[in-house]
Amino acid sequence: MSKHGLHRLNKEITQIIFICSIFFFLFYLSGCQTLARKFTRKPKGEPKKEEPVIQPEVYPDVAQGKDELYKDYFTFWESWADELIEFLNEKANSKKQKECAALALDNLIKMRELLKEEKAKSLEPKVIEFAAVKAIVFAGRLISSDYYYLKNKVERIKSMVHRNFAYSRIKQDLKNFNH
Numbered sequence: 200m201s202k203h204g205l206h207r208l209n210k211e212i213t214q215i216i217f218i219c220s221i222f223f224f225l226f227y228l229s230g231c232q233t234l235a236r237k238f239t240r241k242p243k244g245e246p247k248k249e250e251p252v253i254q255p256e257v258y259p260d261v262a263q264g265k266d267e268l269y270k271d272y273f274t275f276w277e278s279w280a281d282e283l284i285e286f287l288n289e290k291a292n293s294k295k296q297k298e299c300a301a302l303a304l305d306n307l308i309k310m311r312e313l314l315k316e317e318k319a320k321s322l323e324p325k326v327i328e329f330a331a332v333k334a335i336v337f338a339g340r341l342i343s344s345d346y347y348y349l350k351n352k353v354e355r356i357k358s359m360v361h362r363n364f365a366y367s368r369i370k371q372d373l374k375n376f377n378h
Contacts, residue, residue: 265313265373270366272309279303280357283336287350289343293336300333310364318372322364325356332356 263271283299286292307329311322332352335345363369 266366266370269310269313269369269373272306272313273364273366276303276306276310277357277361279306280353284350284353284357287346287353289341289346293339296336300336304329304333307360313373314369315372315374318369322360325360328352329356 279299279302283296283303286296286299304326307322307326311319311326314322332349335341335349341349
């Protein structure tokens with residue numbers, strides 16, 4: 200093939216590519232929507248917000264009796280105390296230690312509030328001891344000996360509370376009210 204023939208072939212191929220490109224471009228513009236709709240701006244109005252459907256739940260005035268409530272608080276107290284004992288080490292997350300200490304103390308206080316005055320007074324020293332443990336945990340910057348001390352203290356408090364304030368031992372000492 201001559202130089203002139205090669206030049207003419209290149210020119211024809213270029214024209215074919217150009218015509219195909221125009222067809223593809225026009226086909227793309229036509230698409231599924233009309234050209235006018237494709238190139239008009241969408242309104243920037245606020246998006247429509249859906250209103251949540253709220254169905255109020257009706258709860259009874261008294262969720263449970265004092266016996267069940269005390270059993271629950273006692274179980275929660277023991278669980279959080281156990282978890283605190285488990286997490287009282289240098290490698291544990293301090294947020295988790297604080298959460299365990301706070302929730303254990305909270306449940307111990309709720310147990311005390313359900314007891315008659317005399318029995319509540321006998322639980323008070325343990326509440327104060329545990330509040331001191333919580334304060335140390337919340338202060339932070341503990342060293343390994345602190346963890347050992349706190350772990351032993353929590354175990355002693357837990358053991359004494361379990362021995363003297365399990366539901367089977369105090370059921371007659373609960374206040375006379377339904378929560």
